[in-house]
Amino acid sequence: xxxxxxxxxxxxxxxxxxxxxxxxxxxxxxxxxxxxxxxxxxxxxxxxxxxxxxxxxxxxxxxxxxxxxxxxxxxxxxxxxxxxxxxxxxxxxxxxxxxxxxxxxxxxxxxxxxxxxxxxxxxxxxxxxxxxxxxxxxxxxxxxxxxxxxxxxxxxxxxxxxxxxxxxxxxxxxxxxxxxxxxxxxxxxxxxxxxxxxxxxxxxxxxxxxxxxxxxxxxxxxxxxxxxxxxxxxxxxxxxxxxxxxxxxxxxxxxxxxxxxxxxxxxxxxxxxxxxxxxxxxxxxxxxxxxxxxxxxxxxxxxxxxxxxxxxxxxxxxxxxxxxxxxxxxxxxxxxxxxxxx
Amino acid sequence: xxxxxxxxxxxxxxxxxxxxxxxxxxxxxxxxxxxxxxxxxxxxxxxxxxxxxxxxxxxxxxxxxxxxxxxxxxxxxxxxxxxxxxxxxxxxxxxxxxxxxxxxxxxxxxxxxxxxxxxxxxxxxxxxxxxxxxxxxxxxxxxxxxxxxxxxxxxxxxxxxxxxxxxxxxxxxxxxxxxxxxxxxxxxxxxxxxxxxxxxxxxxxxxxxxxxxxxxxxxxxxxxxxxxxxxxxxxxxxxxxxxxxxxxxxxxxxxxxxxxxxxxxxxxxxxxxxxxxxxxxxxxxxxxxxxxxxxxxxxxxxxxxxxxxxxxxxxxxxxxxxxxxxxxxxxxxxxxxxxxxxxxxxxxxx
Numbered sequence: 001x002x003x004x005x006x007x008x009x010x011x012x013x014x015x016x017x018x019x020x021x022x023x024x025x026x027x028x029x030x031x032x033x034x035x036x037x038x039x040x041x042x043x044x045x046x047x048x049x050x051x052x053x054x055x056x057x058x059x060x061x062x063x064x065x066x067x068x069x070x071x072x073x074x075x076x077x078x079x080x081x082x083x084x085x086x087x088x089x090x091x092x093x094x095x096x097x098x099x100x101x102x103x104x105x106x107x108x109x110x111x112x113x114x115x116x117x118x119x120x121x122x123x124x125x126x127x128x129x130x131x132x133x134x135x136x137x138x139x140x141x142x143x144x145x146x147x148x149x150x151x152x153x154x155x156x157x158x159x160x161x162x163x164x165x166x167x168x169x170x171x172x173x174x175x176x177x178x179x180x181x182x183x184x185x186x187x188x189x190x191x192x193x194x195x196x197x198x199x200x201x202x203x204x205x206x207x208x209x210x211x212x213x214x215x216x217x218x219x220x221x222x223x224x225x226x227x228x229x230x231x232x233x234x235x236x237x238x239x240x241x242x243x244x245x246x247x248x249x250x251x252x253x254x255x256x257x258x259x260x261x262x263x264x265x266x267x268x269x270x271x272x273x274x275x276x277x278x279x280x281x282x283x284x285x286x287x288x289x290x291x292x293x294x295x296x297x298x299x300x301x302x303x304x305x306x307x308x309x310x311x312x313x314x315x316x317x318x319x320x321x322x323x324x325x326x327x328x329x330x331x332x333x334x335x336x337x338x339x340x341x342x
Numbered sequence: 343x344x345x346x347x348x349x350x351x352x353x354x355x356x357x358x359x360x361x362x363x364x365x366x367x368x369x370x371x372x373x374x375x376x377x378x379x380x381x382x383x384x385x386x387x388x389x390x391x392x393x394x395x396x397x398x399x400x401x402x403x404x405x406x407x408x409x410x411x412x413x414x415x416x417x418x419x420x421x422x423x424x425x426x427x428x429x430x431x432x433x434x435x436x437x438x439x440x441x442x443x444x445x446x447x448x449x450x451x452x453x454x455x456x457x458x459x460x461x462x463x464x465x466x467x468x469x470x471x472x473x474x475x476x477x478x479x480x481x482x483x484x485x486x487x488x489x490x491x492x493x494x495x496x497x498x499x500x501x502x503x504x505x506x507x508x509x510x511x512x513x514x515x516x517x518x519x520x521x522x523x524x525x526x527x528x529x530x531x532x533x534x535x536x537x538x539x540x541x542x543x544x545x546x547x548x549x550x551x552x553x554x555x556x557x558x559x560x561x562x563x564x565x566x567x568x569x570x571x572x573x574x575x576x577x578x579x580x581x582x583x584x585x586x587x588x589x590x591x592x593x594x595x596x597x598x599x600x601x602x603x604x605x606x607x608x609x610x611x612x613x614x615x616x617x618x619x620x621x622x623x624x625x626x627x628x629x630x631x632x633x634x635x636x637x638x639x640x641x642x643x644x645x646x647x648x649x650x651x652x653x654x655x656x657x658x659x660x661x662x663x664x665x666x667x668x669x670x671x672x673x674x675x676x677x678x679x680x681x682x683x684x685x686x687x688x689x690x691x692x
Contacts, residue, residue, distance in 0.1 A: 061459050119669055129402050130672050132459055133609065136404075136602065137668030144661035151652025163652035270598075274470075277463070316474040319467035326460050327452050 028184040033303040039191045039260060041299020042198040046253035047276035048283070048291035049205065050112075050246035056222045056286035057242050059128060060120065063135035066273015067142035068112055068247060072104040072254030073264045074149045077169055079103060081156030086170050097172055097259070101197065105251035112247025113240055121236060139270075146266035166265035169258040190260050197256050201249060202292060209288070214241055222286070271315070275302070278322040284335020293333060353617040353680055358526065365518050376518045378632050383521040384583045386623035388600075389607035390528050390616065391575030396605070397614035397682070398536060399568040400548030401454075402462040405469030406576050406604045409442050411476060411596035413577025414584035416441040418489035419482075430507075431495045435581050442577025446570035454565045469601055476593035483593070490589030495520055521582065525620075528575060532616045535571065544568050545614075576604075599660070603630070606664050609671050612678025621680050626667070630660055 047069060054062040085096045115138055123131050151163030158165065173193045177186040209215035217238045220228040229235045257272065258264050279298040283290025298318060305314040325332060361379075368376045388410055395403045420427045420434035429437070453464045476483045483489065494510040495517070510516045535541045543564045546554035551561055584590045607626050611618025634656035641647050647654035671678070 059459075061463065119673070122673060126672070126676070129400075129458055129462075130676055132402065132462065133605070134669050134672045136605075137665040137672065140602065140661040140665030141669070142665075144659070144665065147658055147661070148652055160652070163658070281463075312478050313474065316471045319471050323453075323464050323467045323471075326456060326464055330456065330460060 029307060030304075031185045033307040034300055035185065035187055035191060037300035037303030038296060039194045039299070040302065041279075041296035042194050043253050043257050043260065043295075044272070044275050044279050044299050045292040045295025046198050046201065046249050046256075047272060048279040048295045049202070049288055050250045050253075051277050051280040052283075052285055052288060052291040053218075053242050053246045055280070057218065057239055058120070058124075058131075060131050060135060061277065062246075063132065063273075064115060064138035064142055065112075065246070065250060066269035066271075066276065067139045067146065068108050068115075068269070069250045069254035069257070069272060070146045070264070070266060070269035071111065071142060071149070072108040072251040073169070073258045073268070074146055074266075075107050076100040076104045076255045076258055077156050077167060077264060078149075078152065078154065080170055080172070081154045085172055087172065087174075093172060097193075097255075100172075100259075101252055101255050104255045105248045108251030108254065109244045109248035112243045112250070116240055116243040121239075124236075139273075143266060143269065146269070150266050164266060166263050169262050169264050171259075171262055173259050194256050194260055197252060201252060205245070205249070206288070208245075214238070218242060274315075274322075275318055278318050278325075281322060282325050282332055284332025287332070287334045290332055290334035353621070354529065357617065357620050361522055365515075365522065368518075369515070375632075376514050378627070380514065380517055380521050380586060381631060382623050382627045383525045384579050384586065385603065385607060385627050386525055386620055387528055387579035387582070388576050388604045389611070389619040389623050390532050391572040391579065392604045393572075393608050393611075393614065393616065393619045394532065394535070394544070394575065395568050395572035397608055397612075397619075398541065398544040398548065399565055400458075401565060401568065402458060403465045403569075403572065404462050404598070404601050404605070405449075405465035405467075405472070406572070407596040407598065407600035408469040408472035409445060409573040409576035410580035410583065410600065411472060411590075411593065412445050412573075413438045413442050413580025414590045414596070415476065415483060415489065415580075416577065417581035417584050418492055418590045421493050422489050422491070424489070431493055431585065435578065438577045438581035439574045442574040442580075443570040445577070446573025447566055449573070450566040450569035454562050454569065466598070466601075469598060473593050473597060476596075483590075486592040486594070488590040488592050489584075492584055492588045492590070494585060494588070517586065524578075524582070528578070529616055529620070536616070540564070540567055548614075599664070602664055602668075603627075606667050608678075609676075610667060610678060612681040614682035615678060615680050618678050618680035618682065622678070625679070629663060634659055634663070 047065065050065050051062060054060055054065070079100055080096070083096060083099075085093065087093075119134050119138055120131060123134060147163055150157055150165075150167065151160050153160035156170075157163070157167060173190040175186075175188045175190055177183060177188060178192070179185065179187055209218060217228070217233045218241070220231065220233055221235050221238045225235050228238075257268075275298050276295065279294035280291050281294070282297060283292070283294030298321070301321060302314050302318060305311075305317040309317065364373075364375060364379065368374070388406060391409070392403060392406050395401050395406075417434050417438045419425050420429050420437050421431065422428075449465070449468055453461060456464060477485060480486075496507040496509045497516075497520070498507055510520075536545075543554065543559045544567075546557065546559055547561050547564055554564075555561060580596075603626060607622035608619060609622070610625055611620070611622025638647075638654060638656040642654060652658055
């Protein structure tokens with residue numbers, strides 16, 4: 001868990017370093033990419049935790065996780081549209097943002113639990129690839145639901161026409177530069193919002209896994225499900241709780257993603273999901289601090305590639321990192337060396 | 343059932359007979375099915391390729407569309423008149439096969455030591471990178487315009503002006519028969535491969551890699567042959583596809599959805615079953631490209647939906663169909679509609 005604290009500490013440090021780095025033009029650009037990258041990285045990390053928790057416990061690459069987040073973002077946009085939220089004004093809007101976060105998290109948690117109950121649970125003893133193919137199927141179903149959702153006859157969904165087009169998400173958290181209008185590096189309220197939401201969640205999750213009965217049960221099931229059930233642990237319940245928690249984190253992530261990037265589309269889950277999965281693998285799949293480190297690295301790598309290579313190559317860069325990690329260091333940066341269970 | 347009738351009720355012979363009957367009767371009856379059937383056969387070839395990798399050898403491959411794209415672009419660069427090669431349809435198909443096989447080897451060499459699910463993700467990443475490369479190297483690939491025009495197939499003596507090479511016209515009859523012959527050759531080839539020494543090694547690696555190694559099979563080269571064979575078949579499918587539409591189309595046509603469509607074909611038919619792939623291709627492409635548009639047209643005619651409604655366009659249901667097919671097949675019938683028959687040992691043990 002040490003790495004988690006390192007990762008968490010690096011963001012404020014980077015922000016503090018900005019004041020000093022106001023001089024040269026080149027370093028400003030780099031600093032800006034790093035700030036943006038770290039913020040997106042924290043979001044990716046939150047989604048990556050969902051992948052890594054599920055993989056740690058049932059060795060399933062939960063392909064549908066990214067698309068689950070898409071649905072969370074669509075729910076948030078629906079609620080924002082229904083209440084007519086448009087931009088940040090005052091305390092009422094803060095309550096609105098909290099409402100979006102909580103409802104999307106509850107929705108995604110419930111949906112993830114339901115998918116596990118209906119689709120994965122009957123396949124617990126099936127071959128691993130059967131489970132993976134089912135997860136791909138679920139992913140496609142969720143993508144399609146998001147596409148239909150985008151066709152809702154609401155103003156925020158452009159009145160129901162062109163369901164597939166990306167949707168604007170209202171700028172509920174301001175993008176005004178907190179370092180003053182003159183600073184060439186911008187740190188905004190939404191950067192702080194990302195940090196303010198993700199960090200407590202990560203700390204809370206760490207505490208839950210380390211110190212509660214449920215956390216202990218989760219670690220036991222991850223280590224050996226048969227032995228855990230012999231010790232009286234209800235394995236299916238623990239797996240369900242894992243999906244519930246992972247989905248909830250994904251729900252939070254989806255809303256801050258939408259608030260930070262101000263645009264969502266029915267295919268965003270595939271892209272973001274691949275980033276998050278790459279982050280989980282890079283950090284060492286099954287390891288939660290690894291997911292956070294991996295998420296920050298991928299976020300920064302994406303921002304640097306956007307700024308210094310070309311945005312159209314960024315996805316290829318991420319996939320190249322993924323393939324290189326899998327080929328040369330399949331256990332990731334922080335993962336334990338895995339031995340195939342026979 | 344007598345031995346003789348069982349011999350002639352084999353699914354492959356029935357399918358072949360149905361395909362020949364369709365080719366002969368389609369014109370007189372005016373069914374208009376020969377045209378979409380050409381697409382079905384292209385995807386059957388793609389499915390046959392994936393079946394070698396996933397069905398015979400047990401390696402989940404999520405990037406078959408990339409090899410199809412590679413085949414289409416190789417064919418285009420060899421034949422299109424904006425490039426200096428212009429070697430004609432048949433030599434270009436040969437190049438397509440070779441390029442596909444080489445790409446399969448190249449992807450397989452560093453990655454085939456990986457565990458099953460990691461390998462699947464690497465193939466997925468390869469597919470995405472290939473698509474990006476095709477899109478971004480627009481100096482060579484013409485970016486989103488695609489490379490066109492591409493020549494149709496040609497055969498000796500088909501036309502009226504003597505016995506030279508004659509190009510196919512827009513009429514679908516010759517295309518249908520040519521694609522049918524190529525698909526039939528690929529089916530026979532896959533069956534023979536399955537029974538060959540390499541093919542038996544593939545099945546052995548799929549069933550139990552450790553046991554296969556104990557019998558003297560070296561897994562990685564064995565898997566590489568499977569990768570190369572599958573990639574070559576997928577590339578062939580891509581080349582024929584490009585020739586059929588006289589264009590490679592945009593790189594986005596060879597996306598993850600196509601790889602998943604190939605997977606659906608293999609899974610619906612039955613992993614490892616060559617006949618199953620044919621049934622799967624007819625079922626999946628039939629649903630996606632023939633039944634869904636017809637259903638949508640009917641619903642619009644009945645006034646149930648309008649064209650601007652998101653639910654009204656058949657294209658918007660494709661993900662749902664693929665997803666539901668995968669989930670239900672995995673749950674109810676993981677062996678597919680026409681499961682591969684395992685050789686039974688003494689005492690009936692598989």
